[in-house]
Amino acid sequence: MKPASVLREMFHNLGAKPATILYPTEKVPVPEGFRGRIAILDEKCIGCSKCAIVCPTQCITMVPSERPIEVKGKTIVRKKKPEVHLFACIRCGLCEEYCPTDPKAIYLTTDFAGSGTDKDLVVR
Ligand code: SF4
Ligand code: SF4
Numbered sequence: 001m002k003p004a005s006v007l008r009e010m011f012h013n014l015g016a017k018p019a020t021i022l023y024p025t026e027k028v029p030v031p032e033g034f035r036g037r038i039a040i041l042d043e044k045c046i047g048c049s050k051c052a053i054v055c056p057t058q059c060i061t062m063v064p065s066e067r068p069i070e071v072k073g074k075t076i077v078r079k080k081k082p083e084v085h086l087f088a089c090i091r092c093g094l095c096e097e098y099c100p101t102d103p104k105a106i107y108l109t110t111d112f113a114g115s116g117t118d119k120d121l122v123v124r
Helices: 005-013 050-054 096-097
Strands: 036-039 062-070 075-086 106-108
Touching: 005 050, 036 075, 050 062, 096 106
Parallel strands: none
Antiparallel strands: 036 106, 062 075
16 A cells, blocks of 8 residues: 555544444444344243243243232232243244233343343343
8 A cells, every 4th residue: 555545544534433333332223123132021921831842942941930920810829930041042032922921021132242241131
């Protein structure tokens, strides 16, 4: 590269916007339908185990978790709740598709990062 073109490039870039973003403070927008990290709304979960049954990687374990829930106007005791091993999840979305609650108790978010400093957000 000739010195003149280097200088031209340098002056051009002095006034230009940065080409990168300050990730993770800034996030890039994700397209509609993006399959990100799985999340669970425990207060909506009825403990039916459908998510664990359909999961192709078997990364959902039903763990003991008793609490009263309302199903079709009746109060019953939920015995279990799902726990997802996030690094084995392939984000296929089958658990969300088969979850019978509305809104879905298990669903894909738009979060794409697989790492973090909060253990509760990485291993659920
Ligand atoms: S998105 Fe797919 S792989 Fe991940 S927990 Fe749900 S069913 Fe399993
Ligand atoms: S399918 Fe939905 S309601 Fe049933 S155990 Fe899984 S998260 Fe809970």
